[in-house]
Amino acid sequence: MTTEAVLDEAVSNERVLLLVEDDAAFARTLGRSFERRGYRVLLAENVDEASAALIDNSPGYAVVDLKLKGNSSGLACVQMLHQHDPEMLIVVLTGFASINTAVEAIKLGACQYLAKPSNTDDIEAAFDHVAGTAEVEVTNRATSVKTLEWEHIHTVLAETDFNISEAARRLGMHRRTLARKLEKQRVK
Template identity: 70%
Template sequence: MDTDRLLLIVEDDDAFARTLTRSFERRGYEVLRATSLEQVQKLLDERGPEESPEYAVVDLKLAGGGSGLSCVQTLHERDAEMVIVVLTGYASIATAVEAIKLGARHYLAKPANTDDIEAAFSRAQGDAEVEVTDRATTSIKTLEWEHIHETLAATGFNISETARRLGMHRRTLARKLEKQRVK
């Protein structure tokens, strides 16, 4: 078995996971799928340390309020050489920083495709040529969006608790999230 092309996809959206699986299989990867931290641990235990995936794509928000950050931590502790990319519709600076600290190589906002993910796998170094933007030009809507997502992450993606902490009605928060088409 060629474990250099072994990929673990941790995604609770079945349709999206199937699409990613098919796309990566066409590119020559052997794909394992999980929807939760418990399934990840079970898969890793079944395969043993000698058959650890080389790559992993981990969704930030998993079913049942699970956090992809816990999966990133578990995967990195299992194999520090594993290339982990976090994929999320809940992009925020706070979760991006934590994902990288926990061992992810990259953090991509949805929608991202197989090309984006594979490019992230191959980029081992940061890009010093990335344009540095002036934070003062950030719009109020962007700042609000980042604050909402930081709070979402802090509450384990609990909408009611997030709305309470933000001091807004739950339906108002739900409408804001729907406007951004967050998955």
């Protein structure tokens, strides 16, 4: 086997992960954890940086934060990544989990959707658990009013690209009231 063939095989076996996260401290910590597990980690803070990273790299894995700073949407990032490579395993992480965004993330190409806090073990397990299973327990518990309210709030937030002022206007509540509700509900 030639040296070039050995290098090509090493590159093809390399696990490359694109981490799209705007919280720099969390991104560094998670990135280092994946590097210790043998991944080459590419960091991006938004959709544009993620797209630029794809020019010279072919990641097989991606971890995308749902809510990115500015006008960047994690769902738009998932869609772009899936269009670039339908075989890429994409996990969405969020501190603002909702059924609506989970369904949309899966429709757009994510293989899993995890609520924060999630660690490297959780994310790797999500990469390994791509196929669905009929063994998941179905509960008989009815959805609570608080859960329904949270789902409605999150749907409106997603529709407004997480613009709190616009979401509050559409929900008919004061901006500070919505901010307090989000802070209480936020998964840390």
